[in-house]
Amino acid sequence: MIPLTKALERIKCPTDLINFIINLFKNRKLQVITAYGLSKGFYAGDGIDQGETISPLIWRIFYDPLLTRIKDIPEVGYRLITQWPSSEGTDINKTQHELKTSVVAYADDTAWIASNKKEMETIIGISNSFFKLNNIRINGDKSELLVWNAPKDVIKSIKMGTNNDLVVAKKPSQESKYLGVYIKSQAGSSHIVKRVKNEIKSMVNLLKYKKITESQVVYVNNVVLMARLEYWLKCTFLTQNQCRTLHNCMILLLKQKMRITKSANNNIFTHQGLVGMTSLLQHLRTAQYADFIVRINSQEWDGISTRIILRNAQLRAGLAGCILTIEPSKLLQVNIPNNFNFNILKDIKDQLFNFDAINVDDWHLDILDTTILDFLLQPNYNHNNTRLDHDLSERK
Known part of the structure; x- marks a missing residue:
């Protein structure tokens, strides 16, 4: 002790x-x-x-x-970086916003994070010395390895645990579970959507032949199912059509229990003054909007990472003004796939919510000419002509 x-x-x-x-x-x-x-x-x-x-x-x-x-090891860990340009006269300077993380842990569930294999071996070596000092045995067979964007010549395996068990990296399409969240190195959220779909179908099949009332179906949906799906979808953006398609079979089950025709409007059942079933879209947007507002105002690593990702999105979209306060008409024209924070912000803007940024000037880009997005949004612009190519070539 x-x-x-x-x-x-x-x-x-x-x-x-x-x-x-x-x-x-x-x-x-x-x-x-x-x-x-x-x-x-x-x-x-x-x-x-x-x-x-x-x-x-x-x-x-x-x-x-x-x-x-x-x-505290400066050279170890993954870095999330954005190079933020600022211009003063003819001198061009860049401000770097950076977040470094090398470990995420909850109780004894630990995720080591590194930029390359050498860094990971350094982390594992230090952790093994700690475990050996305190007579803690680590089962390497229960460890999992995920690799993102590794060079082809790198051996995608590592030794873990007390007995130096060889842990081979999972394939990009294979998922791992960490604290109830499913992760894979392949881009996209298809594995989460598939899991959500199977969970809803499993719940429907479980209740389909039970002698239960519509109130019990609503309770299971609102209290049990929604909480589980919200946790799985913490970092997954679903479109309105995806939410409605996934949740439709649960609403059909409710119609069956109420002996109402399938063609009845779904709004009847999700209206809080009538049946009161919470739709997946309503529950998910409420939770994700609230989480986003908390993150964007946080001074911890969750807030720092969110703001860095949004800055990168602003640079990629070519927006001169602050992405948080820019008018919705501009933001809705931009599509950045697999960017959860940007898509949540875009959806919030689509609902006509707005933000009052304290340091809005820090997000402003000094652009001397018309941006591509502003050019495309001009009322007299014809998307079928070649004027844009000509103007862009003149501005290079």
Whole structure:
């Protein structure tokens, strides 16, 4: 228990509190409740038990020195960067906005993040020394490796765990589960959409032949199904048509239980003053809009990463004004696939919501000529002629 004691001393816990916590896990005698009464007592090994009320807090305190050590290595980790141009006269300067991350952890579920294989080996080497020091065994067979955009000549495998088990990278189309969220290295969200579709169908098949009322169907949909789908779709943008198509079979089930024709308008069933079923589109947009507003105002890494991604989107779209406050008509003309934050912002703008940016000038680009987007939005522009190509060639 010495490492735990040192970890508690590191965060300046009082001596009495340290002794109290250590005594909870030291020299414990346990008995098991059986059908025939209590078993004979036996001594448990020293350590933090899973499932204990205090375990998540204690594990975080104990694990924090390793996470801090990894985060403090400047040359290790993935960097999210945008080079933001600014012009003053003839001198061109660029301001760099950067976020570095090398680890994401919840309790003992840890994701190491690196820009290349050498960095990953450095992280694993440091973590293995920590685990060995504290007599913690890591099962390499339960570890998974995801690789994005690796060179073809790089061996996509790594050694993990106490026994140096070889972990081979998953194929781009294969997904991994981390904290209930499914991730794959291949671009796109088709795997999430497929999983959502199967979950809704499974729920419908489970309830189809049950003798339940429409109120029970609405409750299962609103309380059970929506919460599960919201979590899976935290970082997935679905269009209105996708949401309606996926959720339609659940509404058909409700119509069946109410003995109403299938051709009845779905608005009857999702109206909160009538049946009150929450649609997937309504629930998802409410949750994602709220999350976006929290992120964009956050000063932590979630807010920093969101703003960097939006800055990159603004540069890619060629928008001179702040992407958060620009008029919706311009933003709706831009399409950037697989950019979740941009698509959420675009959808918010489509609903005529607006933002008051405190540092709006920091997002402004000094563009001396007409942007391509402004040119395309001119009322007299004919999309079928070649004038745009001619003008662009003159401005190069």
